[in-house]
Amino acid sequence: MNSTLERILVPLGAVAVSLLLFALFVALAGYPPLDVFALLYKGGFGSSFSWNNSLQRAAPLILTGLAVAIPARAGLVIIGGEGAMVLGGLAAAIVGVWGPVHIPLVAQIIMLLSGALVGAIWIGLCGWMRHARGINETISSLLMAYIGIALLNHFVEGPLKDPNSLNKPSTPPIPDANMLGLTPGFDVHMGLLIGVVVALIAWAVLRFTTLGFALKVVGGNPRAAQLAGLRVGRWIIGACAAGGAAAGLSGAVEVAAVHGAANASLISGYGNAGILIAFMARHNPLAIIPVAVLIGGIGAAGGMLQRRLDMPDATVIVLQGMAFIAILASEAVMGSPWRRIAQRLWGIEPATTPVAPAPVTVLAKSSTLEAA
Amino acid sequence: MAGQKFDRRNFLKIAAASGALAAVSQSALAQGKPLVVGFIYVGARDDFGYNQAHAQAAAVIKKMPGIKVIEEEKVAETVAVQKTMEAMIEQDGASLIFATSFGYFDPHVLKVAAKYPKVFFAHCGGMWTEGKHPKNVGSFFGYIDECQYLSGMIAASVSKTKKGGFIAAKPIPQVLRNINAFTMGAQSVDPAFTTHVIFTGDWSLPVKEAEASNSLVDQGADVLTCHVDGPKVVVETAEKRGVFTTGYHASQAKLAPKGYLTGAEWDWVAPYKTLVEAVKSGKQPPNFLRGGLKEGFVKMSPYGPAVPAKAKTAADTVKAKMVKGEFVIFKGPIKDNKGATVVAAGVSQGQQDPVLEGMNYLVAGVVGSI
Numbered sequence: 061m062n063s064t065l066e067r068i069l070v071p072l073g074a075v076a077v078s079l080l081l082f083a084l085f086v087a088l089a090g091y092p093p094l095d096v097f098a099l100l101y102k103g104g105f106g107s108s109f110s111w112n113n114s115l116q117r118a119a120p121l122i123l124t125g126l127a128v129a130i131p132a133r134a135g136l137v138i139i140g141g142e143g144a145m146v147l148g149g150l151a152a153a154i155v156g157v158w159g160p161v162h163i164p165l166v167a168q169i170i171m172l173l174s175g176a177l178v179g180a181i182w183i184g185l186c187g188w189m190r191h192a193r194g195i196n197e198t199i200s201s202l203l204m205a206y207i208g209i210a211l212l213n214h215f216v217e218g219p220l221k222d223p224n225s226l227n228k229p230s231t232p233p234i235p236d237a238n239m240l241g242l243t244p245g246f247d248v249h250m251g252l253l254i255g256v257v258v259a260l261i262a263w264a265v266l267r268f269t270t271l272g273f274a275l276k277v278v279g280g281n282p283r284a285a286q287l288a289g290l291r292v293g294r295w296i297i298g299a300c301a302a303g304g305a306a307a308g309l310s311g312a313v314e315v316a317a318v319h320g321a322a323n324a325s326l327i328s329g330y331g332n333a334g335i336l337i338a339f340m341a342r343h344n345p346l347a348i349i350p351v352a353v354l355i356g357g358i359g360a361a362g363g364m365l366q367r368r369l370d371m372p373d374a375t376v377i378v379l380q381g382m383a384f385i386a387i388l389a390s391e392a393v394m395g396s397p398w399r400r401i402a403q404r405l406w407g408i409e410p411a412t413t414p415v416a417p418a419p420v421t422v423l424a425k426s427s428t429l430e431a432a
Numbered sequence: 433m434a435g436q437k438f439d440r441r442n443f444l445k446i447a448a449a450s451g452a453l454a455a456v457s458q459s460a461l462a463q464g465k466p467l468v469v470g471f472i473y474v475g476a477r478d479d480f481g482y483n484q485a486h487a488q489a490a491a492v493i494k495k496m497p498g499i500k501v502i503e504e505e506k507v508a509e510t511v512a513v514q515k516t517m518e519a520m521i522e523q524d525g526a527s528l529i530f531a532t533s534f535g536y537f538d539p540h541v542l543k544v545a546a547k548y549p550k551v552f553f554a555h556c557g558g559m560w561t562e563g564k565h566p567k568n569v570g571s572f573f574g575y576i577d578e579c580q581y582l583s584g585m586i587a588a589s590v591s592k593t594k595k596g597g598f599i600a601a602k603p604i605p606q607v608l609r610n611i612n613a614f615t616m617g618a619q620s621v622d623p624a625f626t627t628h629v630i631f632t633g634d635w636s637l638p639v640k641e642a643e644a645s646n647s648l649v650d651q652g653a654d655v656l657t658c659h660v661d662g663p664k665v666v667v668e669t670a671e672k673r674g675v676f677t678t679g680y681h682a683s684q685a686k687l688a689p690k691g692y693l694t695g696a697e698w699d700w701v702a703p704y705k706t707l708v709e710a711v712k713s714g715k716q717p718p719n720f721l722r723g724g725l726k727e728g729f730v731k732m733s734p735y736g737p738a739v740p741a742k743a744k745t746a747a748d749t750v751k752a753k754m755v756k757g758e759f760v761i762f763k764g765p766i767k768d769n770k771g772a773t774v775v776a777a778g779v780s781q782g783q784q785d786p787v788l789e790g791m792n793y794l795v796a797g798v799v800g801s802i
Contacts, residue, residue, distance in 0.1 A: 113519060
């Protein structure tokens with residue numbers, strides 16, 4: 061079996077399995093499974109309104125998914141995207157409100173870049189702690205997220221508070237003219253276009269450049285990478301910073317396209333949802349897009365289940381959990397056992413792994429690059 | 433669902449026939465179609481708190497004839513709530529939407545309201561302002577500080593240590609007003625009573641709320657109350673520690689059969705009904721709707737077993753005055769807990785005084801800082 065095909069079919073099969081489990085669960089809870097499925101489809105993808113609804117919910121998740129997926133290429137488990145996101149949003153609001161430039165396009169670009177920069181520094185710091193002090197990046201990024209959220213609250217309720225924002229402490233609003241508009245052709249804010257473009261760039265860089273390959277080597281075996289002349293520390297910090305930049309950018313988009321100011325509404329769990337999405341997408345930036353749309357669609361459909369069948373919100377959380385576990389578990393059937401079964405059943409030859417000699421040349425290339 | 437489709441098509445036929453397609457919601461009523469009312473909650477409908485108070489009233493509206501209620505819970509204050517409102521309108525034909533979380537107002541309700549001028553958006557807590565906000569948006573809220581004052585009276589009358597604990601989310605005007613009213617009510621019974629405040633920093637932080645409750649009891653507080661989204665943790669912790677509590681948002685009596693004294697509860701049925709009936713009859717609903725005990729927007733939980741008869745009588749006397757509109761809580765002279773005069777002698781800030789909406793102090797007798 062072709063391995064690309066396998067990589068697409070196995071997760072799809074896992075989603076199908078999770079839907080079956082969900083049907084069982086729904087039936088046990090006393091709801092008609094077929095109606096539930098019909099509504100899931102209708103609410104998530106059944107009309108252009110539903111599509112826009114799902115895509116809108118997916119947009120911020122693409123970037124926060126990348127915040128987990130990019131460091132994962134270097135073997136790092138970063139789960140503190142939420143902190144980078146809210147601080148990115150705060151940074152965007154600060155330059156948006158007090159920045160010197162008020163030409164809309166320029167102001168927008170500055171807001172987005174400063175959000176990305178602050179996010180990059182925040183998670184980059186976790187990478188540095190890992191490299192220089194041996195602090196586990198998973199724990200440090202999680203704890204840094206709490207600090208980030210506390211900082212946001214401190215600034216919007218203290219020094220940066222707009223005196224007119226009484227019961228919802230916020231920074232002053234950024235000028236309406238500087239707000240981001242809609243993604244052309246959709247009733248979805250610019251975050252969708254930005255997310256898709258960044259995901260495509262991340263995918264292309266990781267897939268086709270020596271940069272991406274070097275990162276994979278660092279992630280696969282840091283010791284070997286070091287022996288090959290890669291400066292592992294830099295790669296670790298760089299990967300963290302790139303992930304943090306994606307999270308910070310998503311926060312900036314939230315401010316520049318939705319809230320128009322920084323406030324506690326930024327702490328919305330998008331950063332945490334990104335963890336789920338990155339793992340479901342196996343840390344492949346390209347796969348993050350459809351996975352985010354799927355999760356967005358489940359969210360949109362969840363609303364419809366609540367409205368039409370009076371089901372609790374937890375219903376779709378159960379579906380999400382089942383899909384997550386099924387996709388992760390499907391890793392087990394990926395690769396050799398799966399191929400062996402296929403071989404036994406249909407006499408298909410197991411794919412050989414011709415990639416082994418290739419890395420050496422590329423590795424040599426990238427290490428010379430590094431040396432130069 | 434199939435029925436829904438059929439109904440809508442059927443309805444469109446009739447509406448088209450009568451040439452009333454323009455005013456969809458109105459003609460729907462003329463044809464005996466139910467008025468679809470959407471309710472959106474930021475948390476769980478059964479949180480023993482803020483959201484439950486709304487959901488309880490929504491359940492009453494559900495029973496009204498000619499009304500179809502649709503609900504969504506745990507809707508975040510992001511684009512999610514914008515899309516939920518739009519979906520209620522586009523997919524379910526809602527013509528009245530109750531957005532019950534404070535954070536929904538700006539920008540979410542305002543943005544969607546501009547897009548759907550024929551739908552009315554009722555927001556809980558927001559300050560609708562003439563000329564600034566659209567006509568199809570309204571805000572409603574209750575003067576729950578009246579109930580907090582009464583809770584404070586009861587608290588002081590059972591407290592032995594003369595120390596109360598208040599677990600609060602954020603130092604914003606609405607919360608400060610409750611802390612101050614509670615303290616002033618308590619001091620009207622016992623001038624030596626002090627309220628010790630801990631701000632947790634956010635609306636729903638169960639772990640911090642439990643820590644704060646325990647810490648306040650350790651410091652000697654023997655009555656706890658709170659202003660967070662779900663008072664469940666505070667009330668349960670207090671009961672476990674053997675101290676009294678007064679509730680908030682909804683009744684938590686079930687969670688603390690021994691120590692629950694009374695509580696400040698919302699009763700959203702009255703404002704909900706006013707708005708639903710206005711939209712149903714095709715009238716412009718009130719854009720600014722407020723009320724206290726008198727209007728029935730707020731109510732007290734029934735007294736618990738630990739409340740002495742004398743305390744009940746005292747509180748009920750003040751309550752009767754409030755219902756008549758004869759009682760002013762924020763009546764000068766009032767000093768804050770740093771010694772500055774915040775309401776001068778002879779100044780009386782009545783329930784509806786807009787100055788109170790910007791409260792930024794803690795009264796003398798409150799231990800804590802903003």
